[in-house]
Amino acid sequence: MRKYIIGVDVGGTSVKIGKFNRAGDLLDKFSVKTDLSNHGANILKDIIQAIKENIATDEIIGIGLGVPGPVKNNVVIHCVNLGWGRKDLEKEVHSLINDENIIIQAGNDANVAAAGEMFKGIAKGYKNVVMFTLGTGVGGGIILDGKVVEGVNGSGGELGHIIVDQRHNFACNCGKKGCLETVASATGIVNLAKTRLAHSKVWSPLRKYEDFSAKKVFDCAKEDDAIGKQTIDEAMRYLALAMANVSLTLDPEIIVIGGGVSNAGEIILEYVNKYYYDYVNPFIKKANIAMASLGNDAGIYGCAYLIK
Ligand SMILES: [Zn+2]
Numbered sequence: 420m421r422k423y424i425i426g427v428d429v430g431g432t433s434v435k436i437g438k439f440n441r442a443g444d445l446l447d448k449f450s451v452k453t454d455l456s457n458h459g460a461n462i463l464k465d466i467i468q469a470i471k472e473n474i475a476t477d478e479i480i481g482i483g484l485g486v487p488g489p490v491k492n493n494v495v496i497h498c499v500n501l502g503w504g505r506k507d508l509e510k511e512v513h514s515l516i517n518d519e520n521i522i523i524q525a526g527n528d529a530n531v532a533a534a535g536e537m538f539k540g541i542a543k544g545y546k547n548v549v550m551f552t553l554g555t556g557v558g559g560g561i562i563l564d565g566k567v568v569e570g571v572n573g574s575g576g577e578l579g580h581i582i583v584d585q586r587h588n589f590a591c592n593c594g595k596k597g598c599l600e601t602v603a604s605a606t607g608i609v610n611l612a613k614t615r616l617a618h619s620k621v622w623s624p625l626r627k628y629e630d631f632s633a634k635k636v637f638d639c640a641k642e643d644d645a646i647g648k649q650t651i652d653e654a655m656r657y658l659a660l661a662m663a664n665v666s667l668t669l670d671p672e673i674i675v676i677g678g679g680v681s682n683a684g685e686i687i688l689e690y691v692n693k694y695y696y697d698y699v700n701p702f703i704k705k706a707n708i709a710m711a712s713l714g715n716d717a718g719i720y721g722c723a724y725l726i727k
Pocket residue numbers: 579580591592593594595598600
């Protein structure tokens with residue numbers, strides 16, 4: 420009997436796989452290494468093999484996949500991190516697993532993470548959710564009326580590439596300058612701190628290091644270091660600006676902040692809440708901005724939601 424939903428979060432270094440029951444309770448999880456050789460030709464094969472080793476295929480209701488690239492109608496448009504070009508996931512997974520009755524659904528990883536937070540995380544009970552994922556880059560996910568917004572090109576919710584900065588004009592991976600990602604990702608926060616250090620004579624513990632992480636900048640800010648505080652203040656002001664613009668566009672019920680950078684905790688909300696109202700119109704009465712609660716598992720929960 421079919422009773423399990425499989426959530427597959429495909430990342431550039433590893434693939435996280437979750438086994439869920441019909442209700443969406445996580446029963447088991449395992450992972451496989453992402454084989455980037457030969458343009459990622461083995462990735463799907465390795466995933467299906469790992470699933471088959473753990474779960475009988477005739478017990479699987481469906482498999483949801485989250486991938487780091489634009490996805491439209493279960494077709495990956497391209498996925499630079501994995502070496503993939505256009506890829507029909509539904510067709511390829513069906514042929515690998517050899518069972519047409521298993522439902523296959525796919526989505527962009529950041530959109531899927533937002534779905535996960537709505538399904539079982541901090542946004543549970545809401546149907547209109549925006550999520551910013553602050554990691555090495557900045558991802559975004561939008562859910563409206565319970566449905567992931569894929570957009571016409573599979574690029575709905577690319578919130579990391581909203582342009583918010585016209586002062587530093589740091590180059591973004593997307594080819595533009597001043598994207599949110601260039602000033603609010605882990606990399607962006609470090610760039611802001613280094614710029615500040617270069618243009619100031621004020622001492623900071625950050626000067627002890629040739630290189631440092633965004634976490635270090637947050638730690639300095641928490642310990643009342645001026646450069647640390649100014650850097651976080653600036654980064655979170657950009658984030659608040661992007662959030663206000665998205666709020667005015669979509670008027671969501673909740674905005675969730677996730678990703679590795681969000682481990683810095685409540686300090687993020689302190690700064691973001693401080694600036695959000697400077698940018699948002701009073702039509703949007705109350706900011707409901709919250710930290711994500713599922714951590715790295717948001718992706719697999721969201722993949723399970725795609726099937727549910
Ligand atoms: Zn960009």
